[in-house]
Amino acid sequence: MTASAQRMRAQRLSHPATDVTDLFASVFALQAQDVPAARLAARARGVRSLDGPLVRTWAMRGTLHLLHEDDLWVVDLLGPTFIAAGRRRREQLGLTDELCERALPALRKVLTEPLARADVVARLSEVGIALDPKSQAPAHLLAFAAHSGVLCRGLDDTYRLLDVEVEPRGVDELWRRYRRAYGPATPDDFAAWSGLPKKRLRDLPEVADEPAEPSGAVRMLGHFDPYLLGYRDRSAALAPEHVPLVQTGGGFVTPHVVVDGRVVAVWRRDGARFSVHPFGDRPDIADEVADLGRFLDVQPDLTWV
Incomplete structure (x- = not known):
C-alpha cells in the first residue's frame, strides 16, 4: 500500500x-x-x-x-x-x-x-x-x-x-470530504486546497484513508487538474527537478502524465497532435492517447519530444 x-x-x-x-x-x-x-x-x-x-x-x-x-x-x-x-x-x-x-x-x-x-x-x-x-x-x-x-x-x-438551498455544514465536514478526495493528506494540504486560515483548522477529527495498492494506472491529465492542486506538498507525486516543467507560475499546472501516482511526463495538444515530453523512459500511453482522441473527436498523432 x-x-x-x-x-x-x-x-x-x-x-x-x-x-x-x-x-x-x-x-x-x-x-x-x-x-x-x-x-x-x-x-x-x-x-x-x-x-x-x-x-x-x-x-x-x-x-x-x-x-x-x-x-x-x-x-x-x-x-x-x-x-x-x-x-x-x-x-x-x-x-x-x-x-x-x-x-x-x-x-x-x-x-x-x-x-x-x-x-x-x-x-x-x-x-x-x-x-x-x-x-x-x-x-x-x-x-x-x-x-x-x-x-x-x-x-x-x-x-x-443560485437558488438551491442546502443544510449548513462546518469545517469538520469539509475536512472529511477533502480527505475522502485527497487522502492521505495533512492539515497544511487542506489549508492550501481550501483557502481557509489555519486558525480555523484546529482539532480536526481523525479520518481513515481507504487502502489501495498500485494498479499501474496511466492517466493524461490536463491544465488545473485536481490531482496536484489538492496539496501544498506535491513531492509524493512530483520530483523537485521536474517542478519547473509542471508548475509554471500563477497557479498554472501544465498537462501531465501520471503513472501510479507519479508525474512522469508533460504533454500538449495542437489539433490532433499530442506532443509528450517524458522525464525518463517513455510511459505506455497508447490507450490514453486513443481515448483522448475519441473524447476530443480527433485522430490522434502522438509525437515524443
Whole structure:
C-alpha cells in the first residue's frame, strides 16, 4: 500500500466513476475556471459528460469550481473568508460595502435569465448600480455576489441566480470530504486546497484513508487538474527537478502524465497532435492517447519530444 496508490484511488484515477454523481461524491469538486480542462479532468476519471446536477461557482481558494448541487453548503462556509479577503481590492475599485449590499437585491431583480457579464452590467446600470465595464469592478462584484450565495456561472460563462438551498455544514465536514478526495493528506494540504486560515483548522477529527495498492494506472491529465492542486506538498507525486516543467507560475499546472501516482511526463495538444515530453523512459500511453482522441473527436498523432 502506498500513498500514491491511495491518492489515485481517492481521485478516481485508478478506478473510474460511473456518472457525475458518483464522481463528485468522491472528488467533491473539479477546478473549473477553464471549462475544457474541467471536461478533461472528468474524462480522466471515467465521466465523459458534465451534464447533471452540477453548479459552477466560486468556492475553494476563491476560484471557480464545479460542485454537485448537494454540496453547495461549501459556498456559505467559505464565502465569508473570501468576501473579507477581497474587501480592500473592492474598495480600490469603488465597490464600497454599501454598494455591494445594494447590488445583491439588484442582481436578484435583473437576473431573470442567464446573462453574459456585459448584459449584467447594463441591466445593473438601469437599476442604479453603475459599474465601469472596462474595469475589474464587474468581475469583483459578481464574485462577491457568488460568495454571498446569490449567483453562479454556467459552463457557457453566463451568470444566473443560485437558488438551491442546502443544510449548513462546518469545517469538520469539509475536512472529511477533502480527505475522502485527497487522502492521505495533512492539515497544511487542506489549508492550501481550501483557502481557509489555519486558525480555523484546529482539532480536526481523525479520518481513515481507504487502502489501495498500485494498479499501474496511466492517466493524461490536463491544465488545473485536481490531482496536484489538492496539496501544498506535491513531492509524493512530483520530483523537485521536474517542478519547473509542471508548475509554471500563477497557479498554472501544465498537462501531465501520471503513472501510479507519479508525474512522469508533460504533454500538449495542437489539433490532433499530442506532443509528450517524458522525464525518463517513455510511459505506455497508447490507450490514453486513443481515448483522448475519441473524447476530443480527433485522430490522434502522438509525437515524443
